[in-house]
Amino acid sequence: MRRIGPPVIFILAFLACAPLHAAWLKGNTHTHTLESDGDSSPADTVKWYREHGYDFLVITDHDKVTRVDGGGMLMIPGEEVTDRLPKKPLHVCAIGLEEAIKPQHGATIVENLQKNVDAVRAAGAIPAINHPNFGWAFGADELLKVERATLLEIASGHPYVNMQGPPSVEEMWDKLLTAGKRIWAIGVDDSHTFKPEDKDPRPPGQAWIVVHADERSAKAILGAIERGDFYASTGVELEDYAVDAKSMTVKVHAKNDARYRIQFIGANGRVLSESAGTSATYAFRGNELYVRAKVIDSNGKCAWMQPRHLRGGKHSDVRTPGKKAWPTNAAGRSG
Ligand SMILES: [Zn+2]
Ligand SMILES: [Zn+2]
Numbered sequence: 001m002r003r004i005g006p007p008v009i010f011i012l013a014f015l016a017c018a019p020l021h022a023a024w025l026k027g028n029t030h031t032h033t034l035e036s037d038g039d040s041s042p043a044d045t046v047k048w049y050r051e052h053g054y055d056f057l058v059i060t061d062h063d064k065v066t067r068v069d070g071g072g073m074l075m076i077p078g079e080e081v082t083d084r085l086p087k088k089p090l091h092v093c094a095i096g097l098e099e100a101i102k103p104q105h106g107a108t109i110v111e112n113l114q115k116n117v118d119a120v121r122a123a124g125a126i127p128a129i130n131h132p133n134f135g136w137a138f139g140a141d142e143l144l145k146v147e148r149a150t151l152l153e154i155a156s157g158h159p160y161v162n163m164q165g166p167p168s169v170e171e172m173w174d175k176l177l178t179a180g181k182r183i184w185a186i187g188v189d190d191s192h193t194f195k196p197e198d199k200d201p202r203p204p205g206q207a208w209i210v211v212h213a214d215e216r217s218a219k220a221i222l223g224a225i226e227r228g229d230f231y232a233s234t235g236v237e238l239e240d241y242a243v244d245a246k247s248m249t250v251k252v253h254a255k256n257d258a259r260y261r262i263q264f265i266g267a268n269g270r271v272l273s274e275s276a277g278t279s280a281t282y283a284f285r286g287n288e289l290y291v292r293a294k295v296i297d298s299n300g301k302c303a304w305m306q307p308r309h310l311r312g313g314k315h316s317d318v319r320t321p322g323k324k325a326w327p328t329n330a331a332g333r334s335g
Contacts, residue, residue, distance in 0.1 A: 025211050025221060027056035028204070029078065029095050029128065030153070030188035036061035036080075040194040042068035048194050048204055049073060056211075056221055060093050065100045076218045080130065081116045085109060088137040092116040093188075095151075096222045097125040109138045110145045117149050126150045126225055128186060132169055133162035140167070140175040150226060152176070154304065155187035155234050157206025170304075174269035177290050177307050184225070184306050187232035207234045228306040235301030236260070239278075241293075243308055250293045250305065251279040259298040266291055284310060 032038035033045045040048075042059060046068055049057045056074035059066045062082040068075065076096055083090040083103035090112050094101060101119050106112030113129065120127040128151035132138050143152070153161075154169045163169050176183050187207030194204060211230040213220040224230055231238060240251040252260050262280040266272045267289040273282055282291060292307040 022212065022214050023055075023216060025055035025074075025213050025216065026208055027054055027058070027074075027076075027211065027221065028189045028191070028208050029058040029060070029076075029151075029186060029225075030080070030093055030130070030156075030190045031057060031059050031204070032061055032080075032190070032192045033059055033066055035059075035064060035066040038192045038194075039198055042066050044194060045191075045204075046070055046073065046075070052205055054208070055216070056218070058093075058095050060095075063100060063103065065097055074216065074218055074221065076221065078125070081120065083112055083116055085112060087135060089131075089135045090116070090137060091130040091134070092120060092149075093128040093130055093151075094120040094123065094125040095128060095225065096218065097123055099123065109142045113138070113142065113146045113149075117146060121148055126222060128153060128188075130188075131156060131158065131161035131163070131190070132172060133165055134158075134160065136162065140172040143172060143176055144179055144181070149183060151186045152183050153188050153190075154185040155207040155232055155302070156190050157188070157204065158190035158192075158202050161190065171269055174265070174267075177292075177309075178267045178269075180289075182228075182309065184228040184230070185232050185304050187234055187304070207232070209233070210238070231303055231305045233301075233303040235299070236295045236297050236303035238295075238303060241305060245284075247281050247283045248291060248293055248305075248308060249279070249281040250295060252295055252303075254278045256299075258301075261296045263294045263296070264291055265294060284308075286310065 033042045050073040058076045058078040060078040060080040062080050065077050065079050079094045079097050081092045081101050104115035104119050106115045117127040127149050129149050130153050154173050173185050186209050189204045189206050191204035192202040209230045209232050211221050211224045213224045237253040239253040242249045250262055260278055263274045264272045264282040288310050290307040290309045293305040295303045
């Protein structure tokens with residue numbers, strides 16, 4: 001038998017490890033139906049997202065897991081664990097949940113959030129802290145004391161959750177990152193209404209995430225969300241996003257004659273560099289605590305990439321997309 005030389009072994013090993021069907025998949029992780037306080041059946045809710053080009057959907061009815069067939073769109077089961085203290089709504093979404101969790105209750109905001117986050121984790125699901133400014137319930141001071149939360153909503157389609165603050169939830173996120181926390185930002189619909197005649201619209205299609213998944217499966221999507229391999233958007237679509245040990249590069253998929261600003265943001269939310277146009281590269285200096293990219297378009301729509309933590313000068317090897325992460329077939333998809 002012919003011996004296989006090292007280069008061939010290397011190529012075979014690479015092929016065995018490389019994801020064959022890696023794709024960027026668009027999804028919403030916070031949705032309500034008639035099973036809680038939404039206005040439409042689970043089937044009609046799924047139909048809206050499927051017909052608007054979404055790849056996956058998490059239905060998060062209050063305190064229950066609603067199961068429905070996606071008809072070709074991936075469905076990931078979830079729940080909005082809906083707790084409260086007097087005048088303080090304290091909501092935590094569980095993404096990838098099999099059995100419903102009861103709100104765990106706690107005497108303080110921090111204890112309450114922590115018990116619910118831990119219950120979500122114990123059930124094997126991903127915890128997302130929802131809308132801190134809904135009812136002006138809590139802020140960065142409390143969030144700094146909550147451990148093990150994976151996600152924080154910083155953009156929402158819900159009209160009453162005060163994302164812009166002050167303080168904005170994006171500012172809270174920078175406070176957490178500056179303190180060294182690993183927490184990823186998501187955009188969600190928190191959609192409740194799908195009928196045009198609804199007098200109190202909380203409609204779908206406002207904010208979402210685009211996940212870099214090894215394959216088109218719930219397991220791959222959950223894995224990518226957990227490691228921060230995704231970006232959040234309210235309308236800006238990326239053509240490419242690459243991070244290596246030296247730099248971070250963003251390329252925008254330009255559309256609708258919009259103009260774009262690309263920011264690279266570091267500790268305390270400070271803008272490290274900003275440029276106009278559809279592509280930009282930031283070379284790490286090495287002393288940033290973290291660097292994250294944000295794109296803002298001339299209609300106020302944004303995309304937020306997850307931070308690259310630099311740990312005071314040492315490049316970490318975590319939670320970054322591959323060098324050439326964007327597949328050509330995703331670039332032209334409508335947002
Ligand atoms: Zn809520
Ligand atoms: Zn909700």
